[in-house]
Amino acid sequence: MRKLLFALGAIAWVTNAMAADPARIDWSKVDVTKVPLFYPGQSSYEWLRSPAHKGGASRVAAGRACVSCHDETDAEKELGDKLVQAGPLEPAPVVGKPGHVDLAVQAAYDDKNAYLRFQWKTANPYPGTEHQYLRFDGHEWKVYGFPKLDKVVQEGKQPGIYEDRMTVMIDDGKVQGFAQQGCWLTCHDGQRDMPKQFTKEEVAANPLLTAIKKSDVRKYLPETRTDPSDWKTGKTVEEIAKIKAAGGFVDLIQWRAHRSHPVGMADDGYVLEFRNADGGKDMFSGNADAKTHAPKFMWDEKKVGYKSITADQLRKGDHFLIREQNAVPFDPNAGWKEGDLIPDYVLAREDAKGSAADNGAIASWKDGLWTVVMIRPLGLANDDDKALKSGGVYNVGFAVHDDNITTRGHYVSFVRTLGLGAGSKADIKAVKLP
Template sequence: MDMKRTMIAGALGVVCAVGFNAAHAGPPADWSKVAATDITLLYPGVSPMEWITKGIEHGGARALRKGETCADCHSEEANKMGQLIASGQKIEPTPIAGKAGFIPVKVQAAHDGGTLYLRFSWKQPKAAGGAKMDDKNPVKIAFMLDDGKVAMADLGGCWASCHADSRTMPGAAETKKKYVKDGALATGVFYDLVQWRSGEKKGFDGHVADTRVMEGGKALASAEGKLDGDTWSVVFARKFAGGEGDVTLAAGKTYNFGFAIHDDHAAGRFHHVSLGYKLGIDAKAHITAAKQ
């Protein structure tokens, strides 16, 4: 009888192990087989949400009021816009000599039923002539998620966290971090923020509500990056469910999505940013994470 029970227990253990592996298979073994979406990040200069919505200098303000997204108008010209701004010809009072105007990035996504995997890859731009604002980290990459509660996130991605009074903006206090209108964890009005830093070689799981917080989240499982020749690749593993400040993901749903790269030791607003896009979990979107 003891032998029989042992055999049954062993069989059940195998079944449970197989079931767990099937549900949580891990990241794709071969990313080359996962569809990639090409997204161009642009250098934004001084273009906070207040400038975008005012309409005096930004002609697209009227289109925004009609419900058109930033990507609807600008996705095909992001490179030209970034070059114009980085050169100092428009909305950049302190241009950095040699600053890249844009960075083309390939974005890939997949999931295993319980964890989202995001892979970003891009070629390292030529170094600029500016000072090292963040001497610890040559490169940082971050993405934000919103499940429909942050005002304007559906139109501008993470731009809703960019304000004229935030640090590194002209005349702003260095103590003022990113924030969103009416942001509060208690009401669910926040961006889920995840970041990887190259010099520190680790990931950060935070959020942006009434202020930006770089820790406290429980959803980030891992963040790893490497530079192979002149090409960076960074892979995030982010659990569907986490804790405070984590947006809960579910199959069949889409989320507002934006990301940014701080290149060449940049900090604050001196980064390259995406326009606003949609990330889908087994759902049609600009970037779709399909189950592996």
């Protein structure tokens, strides 16, 4: 019953806010484009341009597209099956992880919105809707569950718990090199789970990251560094603002199976000098009190029948904490026992505001298959969005996070083009709805 209520709530918001009801679009009449995704390992922007990329570095330097070399049938499958194994680009292989995923993509649009539909098979026989928790150890609350690539999971000290995600990057032709190398422009040595990973001391000594108040290194575009291959360099905040004003950023839309799916949304961000959230407020926020580390909210026992769960209940039903639906302020005197779990994130559709709240989404998981429909308004005028328009053609890259893995452990695509009424000029052609 709870799952039905969450689904109905998400569809109701989408239907009320959008022109068409995506739940009633006849997708059988929309062409399907098969886009193979593959495991990239630690193949960064820098690696593509290094001697280790044998036969490819000079072509990349000359501005050639990845697909100009990797153009044979099953190229992505062969790459992924190789890179997922232990080797120079994979120091921490996940046992049993497939090297590739087949993604089915469909697109439609009307006078107000674009609708992007994705389907893929999951590695596990359950939907990856669980995310990190706060666990009471008898004295205090601590984070429980980490991505599979993290050392604490590899060493068996923590369970692998992380949400599934579907990601779309969009470039309108203003980011130099994206049409050729796609998301590899954003993935660099020094980032989390990458070679030469940053240290806290290096971040603290970096003028750019200090200026923008960041404590780690995430996706960025080469144009924002004085040395495109060195995250430790950086242009000034003023210079980066000019790049952004000229449209030199990549839009980043993420559907999250735990942190956006339950409220019928996909979050909205962009990549420039960092992986940034759009202006406004996301639909999710941290549930841990900054000082005490105790939860801010717990489940409303009167509504759902419990105030917390335990580890043996994981992946047995939905465990979303939604402020306006099933949450109440945390009570520290509620008789907590060792092993009690409360989600580390609280969701709120009502609190999502501004550009960060632009994107809707509906999704379902059945028989090992995720079906996700993202709803993107046309003609957005925010300074952190790429405006999709009828007749436009866009460079796009897709990624799927599966099997409790984040950061570089995802599956990625080579660049494709998406056209809204653009005829034969695009790989993926959006159908105009009546």
